[in-house]
Amino acid sequence: MDFKDKQAIYLQIAGYVFEQILLGEIPIGGKMPSIRDLAVQIEVNPNTVQRTYDFLQQKEIISTKRGIGYFVNEDAREKVIAFKKEQFISDELPIVFRSLHLLDIDFDDLKQKYLTYIENNF
Template sequence: MDFQDKKAIYLQIADYVCEKILLTQWPPGERIPSVRDLGIELEVNPNTVMRTYDFLQQKAILFNKRGIGFFAADEAAERIKSYRKEQFLETELPYFFRNLYLLNISLEEIEQRYKAFIESEFNPNKVV
């Protein structure tokens, strides 16, 4: 995984975990990779992964069954969407609007590109 300098690594890993849950690659109620396994997969210190898992537990996205491992909560997708929506609206959207204004990009152009993006990235009939 390529990490960015502007955001803490544990938060970037949290985004990764949340995306896996939202894409149902790690379904609610099922065990997710162990701290050690995810650390190896992402090439980070297990302590960093543990910090991520603790953070996501505080958000009630993950829960721990002692001695068994971590699991995605049944309501994880809804909680992730709520958390990420809040983050997006507060931090990214104002910057996005500023660029739209400065670059004179119309909402119609954004809508057209958004539809094309969804079609190319999330089309269930797309052959991979």
């Protein structure tokens, strides 16, 4: 992973896990990688991954089964979408709106570009 300076590493790892869940790479009900395995995979300290897993448990995305490991909760996809949507609306959308206004881009143009993007990428 390439980490950015503007956000805590454990939150960037959580974002990576969110994306993996949304893409189906980590299946609903599936076992999460062990803390050590994920730490080795993304080249971070296991304590950082533990902090990520604590955060994901707090958000009710994953839960632990004593002695077995961490698992993705059944409603994780919905919780991830709700969390990411709230984060996008509060953090990123104001920047997008400002750019749209400054660049005089109207919603009809934006809608067409969005539909083309979806068609070409999904």
